[in-house]
Amino acid sequence: MSAIAQAAGQPAPDLGSADPPAINPALQLSIIIPAFNEVESLVPLCDELHQLIDERQYRAEVIIVDDGSRDGSRELYPRLCAQYPWLRVLLLRRNFGQTAAMMAGIRAARGAVLVPMDADLQNDPRDIPRLLDKVGEGFQVVSGWRRERQDRLLSRRVPSFVANKLIAWISGVPLHDLGCTLKAYRRETLEDVVLYGEMHRFIPIYASWEGGQVAELPVHHRARRFGRSKYGLNRTLKVVLDLVTVKFLGGYAQKPIHFFGIPGIMMGLAGFSLASYLSLRKLFFGMELSRSPMLLLAILLLLLGFMNVMLGVLAEVMVRTYHESQGKFTYHVTQELGASARAATASPATLPSPATLPSPATQPTPPSAAVVHAPTSAGTALAPPV
Numbered sequence: 001m002s003a004i005a006q007a008a009g010q011p012a013p014d015l016g017s018a019d020p021p022a023i024n025p026a027l028q029l030s031i032i033i034p035a036f037n038e039v040e041s042l043v044p045l046c047d048e049l050h051q052l053i054d055e056r057q058y059r060a061e062v063i064i065v066d067d068g069s070r071d072g073s074r075e076l077y078p079r080l081c082a083q084y085p086w087l088r089v090l091l092l093r094r095n096f097g098q099t100a101a102m103m104a105g106i107r108a109a110r111g112a113v114l115v116p117m118d119a120d121l122q123n124d125p126r127d128i129p130r131l132l133d134k135v136g137e138g139f140q141v142v143s144g145w146r147r148e149r150q151d152r153l154l155s156r157r158v159p160s161f162v163a164n165k166l167i168a169w170i171s172g173v174p175l176h177d178l179g180c181t182l183k184a185y186r187r188e189t190l191e192d193v194v195l196y197g198e199m200h201r202f203i204p205i206y207a208s209w210e211g212g213q214v215a216e217l218p219v220h221h222r223a224r225r226f227g228r229s230k231y232g233l234n235r236t237l238k239v240v241l242d243l244v245t246v247k248f249l250g251g252y253a254q255k256p257i258h259f260f261g262i263p264g265i266m267m268g269l270a271g272f273s274l275a276s277y278l279s280l281r282k283l284f285f286g287m288e289l290s291r292s293p294m295l296l297l298a299i300l301l302l303l304l305g306f307m308n309v310m311l312g313v314l315a316e317v318m319v320r321t322y323h324e325s326q327g328k329f330t331y332h333v334t335q336e337l338g339a340s341a342r343a344a345t346a347s348p349a350t351l352p353s354p355a356t357l358p359s360p361a362t363q364p365t366p367p368s369a370a371v372v373h374a375p376t377s378a379g380t381a382l383a384p385p386v
Helices: 003-008 039-056 073-083 098-108 125-135 153-171 199-209 234-252 256-285 293-326 339-344
Strands: 029-035 060-066 087-091 113-116 141-145 183-186 214-218 371-373
Touching: 029 039, 029 098, 029 125, 039 060, 039 073, 039 125, 060 073, 060 098, 073 087, 087 098, 098 113, 098 199, 113 125, 125 141, 125 183, 125 214, 141 199, 153 199, 153 234, 183 199, 199 214, 199 234, 234 256, 256 293
Parallel strands: 029 060, 029 113, 060 087, 141 214, 214 371
Antiparallel strands: 113 183, 141 183
């Protein structure tokens, strides 16, 4: 048991187990905060969260995941845990990155709704009730949008704008600000999610591709008060590379032969056509092929085509092994109606919804589009086509 867990009066969770901790019916909300060298921000952040939880009377937990901080944060956590009974702290052995810290917090969370946010005070906790209200309308994911972002123009806002436009175009999910950490997720949306790289920002895309309802809500964004940003332009390049992985997993994870096989067939046909042309030139016109680069190109295209098709076959075998060995299905059932559904509702595996957040089954059906942009003033939310 870690020192922080002892200070909070809770056993350290087994985050290496195959199954995540069971949901606690008494908890409505889990706020997950990855933190790395943010010692100056921890006290004011906890004060703001305490004010929010006390005013709203939330049954909540706050999980700070310390991602290998070396600025004195770890000496501060025991005092914060003793002061705030809703606070839990997970100490990672070293700096694993924001996505890994987010994953640790998700696996440790026990609330019905999960809200990640940054530890640098740029996210405003007062936006959390608005996110929860939107979740209560039946949405699986509500993504924050830093419309008036308080960051440097060239090093942060411009690269973020370009990356978000690229991601929206490739994914088909028209969100403006996937980089905003402040989001709200229904627990069931994250139960089967495993995050790598910088993948935490793509969870709304996964949810939309799986048929979930995703809303976007403008949130406040504050200037950084302490320290300096941990990210620069190199992060944009990493996000673009992760986007390639996301697109592959979203479009071809269950049919990789299409991803590799179609280009392979095209290259094979091109190589065969070129080889046939060269053969005819050789037979009827006596063309010398030993010095022609076209012959080498034809052979290269034929080999690349064959290798791509075989790579697709191997990928198909791996996909089937992945799903069948772990009992994973290639579909998700949202709701079942009829006699068998009444028996299923009594199953202990059914996750309860928080008291103030009605279940989607009892709510009016959201718009059919995958993404809904919530207006800043009173009015009907618009659902742009995807």
